[in-house]
Amino acid sequence: MENSQPTILSILSLPFEENTYIAYFEQRTDCLVIDPGLEPDKIFAALDAKNLTPAAILNTHGHADHIAGNGAMKQRWPDCPLIIGTGDASKLTDPTGNLSGGFGMNLISPAADQTVAEGEELEIAGFRLEVLDTPGHCSGHVVFIVRNSNPVQVFGGDVLFAGSVGRTDFPDGSFAELKQSIHEKLFPLGDETIVHPGHGPATTIGQEKATNPFVGVGAQL
Numbered sequence: 686m687e688n689s690q691p692t693i694l695s696i697l698s699l700p701f702e703e704n705t706y707i708a709y710f711e712q713r714t715d716c717l718v719i720d721p722g723l724e725p726d727k728i729f730a731a732l733d734a735k736n737l738t739p740a741a742i743l744n745t746h747g748h749a750d751h752i753a754g755n756g757a758m759k760q761r762w763p764d765c766p767l768i769i770g771t772g773d774a775s776k777l778t779d780p781t782g783n784l785s786g787g788f789g790m791n792l793i794s795p796a797a798d799q800t801v802a803e804g805e806e807l808e809i810a811g812f813r814l815e816v817l818d819t820p821g822h823c824s825g826h827v828v829f830i831v832r833n834s835n836p837v838q839v840f841g842g843d844v845l846f847a848g849s850v851g852r853t854d855f856p857d858g859s860f861a862e863l864k865q866s867i868h869e870k871l872f873p874l875g876d877e878t879i880v881h882p883g884h885g886p887a888t889t890i891g892q893e894k895a896t897n898p899f900v901g902v903g904a905q906l
């Protein structure tokens with residue numbers, strides 16, 4: 686595993702303003718691509734500009750705006766494994782489950798090459814990642830924690846945002862579960878921990894503990 690600090694690029698995909706992340710160590714040519722969205726050409730351009738080849742595609746969950754680029758990624762790099770939480774794997778190939786049917790898109794992703802769940806560790810592209818189950822926004826949501834980074838960093842998907850939280854009004858959503866995931870899985874990671882969310886700017890656990898109106902210390906919900 687690498688001892689240096691990873692570089693993390695954020696690429697915004699419209700129309701849902703979804704963040705795709707490219708994460709890599711400067712001296713390497715392999716990388717992670719997290720939640721490739723609806724504008725894969727932007728991801729390709731960023732990868733090509735840095736001469737990076739993805740070693741894995743990670744999906745935090747199976748909603749359309751986070752998986753729409755999987756197909757283009759797999760078309761260009763067929764051997765690159767697509768990894769998603771066990772509970773959301775079926776959404777990849779189910780337009781109702783991934784919510785694209787509701788937008789008239791009927792989007793289908795390639796199927797997962799690997800599924801992961803609570804406590805699993807992945808060693809890819811110099812990263813040591815820990816998987817945590819974080820249901821609430823949807824039942825099969827996972828986050829990927831970069832353990833070999835100081836401070837620790839999290840690819841958090843649609844769980845905890847800067848000043849907000851993921852929606853819980855979908856069929857398999859639950860605010861009680863979301864709050865529990867944040868309080869029991871994310872907050873214990875420590876105040877310095879950097880969260881890279883699926884929408885909006887990066888934040889820290891300490892910042893959200895102190896100020897988040899939905900799950901922070903002042904939240905009344």
Ligand SMILES: [Zn+2]
Nearest residue numbers: 746748822843
């Ligand atoms: Zn989502």
